[in-house]
Amino acid sequence: LLRSSQPLTGPNRRRCREDEKLLGTILDEGERGFIIDTRSAQAAKQARMGGGGTEPKSSYPQWRRLHRALDRGRPLQESFVRLVEACSDPSLSMERWLSRLESSRWLGHVKAALSTACLAAQCLDREDCSVLVHGAEGTDTTLLVTALAQLILDPSCRTLQGFQGLLQREWIEAGHPFQLRCARSASSHGRGKQEAPLFLLFLDCVWQLSRQFPLALEFGERLLLTLFDNAYASAYGTFLGNSEKERSLCKVKENTHSLWAWLNQPEEKQKFLNPLYSHNPLVIWPSVEPQSIQLWQGLFLRWIRPSQHLDEAWEEIQRLVEGN
C-alpha cells in the first residue's frame, strides 16, 4: 500500500521518468497495480489546469486507475457543522430528524470513506495487487484511506499499541495539517478555509468498525473520544503543528509531553482498553450498506444523550470479563 500526492502532469502532459521508474520498481514483470485517486475523474482532469493531474495510462501501463471521489475541505466542514446543528436542535420533531440527518450528508461521507478503504483493502488482499492512493495533496483523504485500509487488513493495527503506531505513521508523520484542520471544530462558520474534520471522519469510521466487530479492536470508544478532543485542544504536543518539519522547528519534542506517553501509563491504559477484545488474525470486512452505518452517538450526542445506562452496561461487561 503506497501513498503520495498527485503527479504534476499539468496541461502539457509532462512526464517524469524517475516517477515512472519508481512506480515501475514496485511491480514485477506482468503484474498489475491499482491507483486509487480520491478525486472524481472530472476533478482530477481539471487539476491539470492548475499544474496537477493524473498518471497517464501510457506512461504507467501496469497501473489501473480508479476514481473514488471523497469530499474534503469546505464541503466536509459544512457537513460536520450541519450535523452538529441537527443534533443540538431541541425543536426538531421526529418527522424532520431523519431528513436533517440526511441533509448533513455526514453518514454519506462515512460510507464513502469506508467503501474506498475497503476497495483498497480488497485490491491488496483479494487481488494480490499493490495499491497507490492519492488525492490532490496527499494529506487528507489519502491518509483517511490508507489508515483505514490498514485497520481492515492488519490485526496488529487493531491493538492499542498498533493503533497508536498507525496514527503516528499515517496521520502525524505523514503530514496531515492538524493545526489548520482542527482549529475551530463545528463552530467555524466559514472563516478558516483550511478547517476540515478529516481526522474526525477517520475516527468515526473506526467507531463504525468497532460497532460491526465489537471484539476486534483492543481499544474502545473512550480512546476515540480522547483522540478527537486532543486533535483540537491538547495538553500534549503530539498533534501540534502541520508537519514533522514544523514540529522539529518548534522543538516540540523538547518542549512538550507526548500524548502516547500519558496514554500508555498502566493506570491510564486500563481505561482505554476494550474488555471484549479477542485477537482476530483475519481481515475484517465491514458492511457499507446504509443500515450498517449509524450515527456515532457517543460523539455527536455526547452532551445531549444521557449515558448512564450505557455506562452501566459497559461496567457490567467489564465485570463479566474480569470475573472470568
Next chain:
Amino acid sequence: VENVRLLDRLSSRRAVVGTLYLTATHVIFVENGSETRKETWVLHSQISSIEKQATTATGCPLLIRCKNFQVIQLVIPQERDCHDVYISLIRLARPVKYEELYCFSFNPKLDKEEREQGWKLVDLNEEYNRMGVPNNYWQISDVNRDYGVCDSYPTEVYVPKSATAHIIVGSSKFRSRRRFPALSYYCKGNNASICRSSQPLSGFSARCLEDEQMLQAIRKANPGSDFIYVVDTRPKLNAMANRAAGKGYENEDNYSNIKFQFIGIENIHVMRNSLQKMLEVCELKSPSMSDFLWGLENSGWLKHIKAIMDAGIFIAKAVAEEGVSVLVHCSDGWDRTAQVCSVASLLLDPYYRTMKGFMVLIEKDWVSFGHKFNHRYGNLDGDPKEISPVIDQFIECVWQLMEQFPCAFEFNERFLIHIQHHVYSCQFGNFLCNSQKERRELKIKERTYSLWAHLWKNRADYLNPLYRSDHSQTQGTLHPQIAPCNFLYKFWSGMYNRFEKGLHPRQSVTDYLMAVKEETQQLEEELEVLQERLANLQKSQSGDNKVKNKQQQRSKQTGLYTSNNSLANTPQEYSNDLKSFPSRSPSQGDEEDSALILTQDNLKSSDPDLSANSDQESGVEDLSCRSPSGGGCLPSEDSGKDSDEAVFLAG
C-alpha cells in the same frame, strides 16, 4: 423443480443452484452443493406475497416476500413450472380452514401430559394474584363466563369492587364491540391502575348512566386520587369523525372527575402502509445513504414507534409518579390499546422485563383481551385491509427500550425476533384466531402446542448476559428520556434485514458474554470441586490418582469460546471495477472460509449466523441444514431444518 437458482440480494454473483420442493406446510430449497446441502425452509404461513416477474434469458423469476421479512428470489428455468409453483404457492399461502395450518400437524413428540404442562406455563390467574388482586378495591367478575357480554373478552375479567354486574352489562352496551372497561394492570404500591376498553358509543350527545358509573368505580378503586385520566390513543380528528358514526369519546362534562387526553397514534391502515414503504427501502439495490434515510423518514415508521412509546410513557408516569389511574382506549380497544397498555406495564413493572413476565404480558394484554391475531397476521386468507403490523410495533418498542437500557431486560434481541416469527408461523397455537372464545371452540390447547413452553425450554439462548435482577436498571420504573430523544430511535436491521446477515455486526457481544459467563461458572464449579478434594486430601493420603484424572477431564470441557473470535468474513461488493479483473472466486482456495465448515460444535443452536462460520454476506447460506443427529434443539425460526424431527430424534 430442479435447476432452480436462488439469488442473493446483496451480491448478484452468489446465486446458487438447487432443487425446489413444495410440501403441505413448507417451501424448501435444497442447494446442489457436494459438501453441505444447504437447505432453506419457509413455512407457507410466513409467505406474505408472491410476485412473478418478467421472464429473462436465465429463466422465470419468482419473488417470495415473507411476514418475517425474509425475501427469497428464485429463478425457475421453465415458464410453465414457474407458473405452476406460483399458483400452488398462492393457494398454499392462503389457507381457508384452520386445520390447514402447521400447528395442527406439527409434532414435537411430546406426550399429552407434556403438552398440557406447556399450556399451563403461563397462568393469568397467578399473574393477577401477583399484582395483588383481587383485593379490597378489585374483584374478579365472571359476568362474561359464556362470552355473553363480550365475545372478544376473556371469561374472567377484573373490575372495581363497586362495579356490579348490572353496571358492567350496561357499560358494555355503550362500548364499541361491547368491550367495557376492565383491569389491565394494578399497581399495588399506590393503588393506581391501568384499565382498558373500546370507544364509547356517545355520538354527539348520547349518555349511559352505567358507563359513567363504571368510570366512577375505577376512580373510587384508587382512594389516593380524586380523578382518572381517560386516554384516547387516536388522533383527535379520527376520534371526532367517529362521533358522526355514533361512537366517539368521553365528554368531560358528562363523566365526573376525568381528565381527557388524546395521544395520536395512527390507525392500522396508516401503519400497514408505513411498513410497506419501509420494506421498499429495505429492498432497494445498493441504496445510497440519502436513499435510505429519505426512504426511512418518508415511511414514517420510527415516528409511529415513538408515538406508541410516548403514550406508554405518559401512562406509566401517570401511574407511577402521579398515582392516578388511567383508562385507555382507541376505537375497538384491541390494537393501539394493547400496544400502549403493554408498553406502560413494561415500563412500570420489572417483572415484565423478565422472560417469563414478558410471556405473561403478551398472554394478558394481547391474547386474553382479544387482539385479532387471525385478521391482523393472516392466519387464514382474509381481508387484506385487516392486516397490520400491530404486535410487530410493540415488539419493536421493546427492542428500542432494550437498546436504551441494556441491563434492564432478562431476555435478548433473539427472543423478540423469535416471538415475532411465531406470531406469523402458526407453528404453535398461541396466536391463532381472534379471541379466547374462538380458540376454545377450536380446542387449540388440546390440538396444538404452546410456544411459551418451546421458548422456555430454549431459554439459555434468549438470555441477556448483562441482566442482573439486583441491578439498578432492573428495579422499579424505567424512565426513557423524553426530549430530546429522536435520535434514540434506531432502524432495527436485526428484524427488518434479519436474513441479510452481512448487514449486522459480525461478532455477537451477547453470545460472547454468555460464553464467558458460562465458562466462569464452570471454572467456579471446578474450583469448588478442587477445593473440596484438597480438603479431603489433607485428611487422607490416598486418592491422588483419582484427583488427577478428574482434573484432566474437566480441563477438556472448559476452554474459552474461541471459535467465535477467529471470524472470517468476505468482502461485500465494494466496487464493480474489480469484476473484470482476474481474481480468485470466494469459493476456491479461500483458506479462511474453507477452515470454517459448519460443525455441530460451532453451531449455536437457535441462531446460525452467530456461529461465525458461514459466509455472512449471503443471507442464504446461513439458512443451513443441520444434521438431525445433533443433540441441540434446532427450532425452525431460522428456516433451518425443522426442530420436530431434530430435537426428539436425539438420544
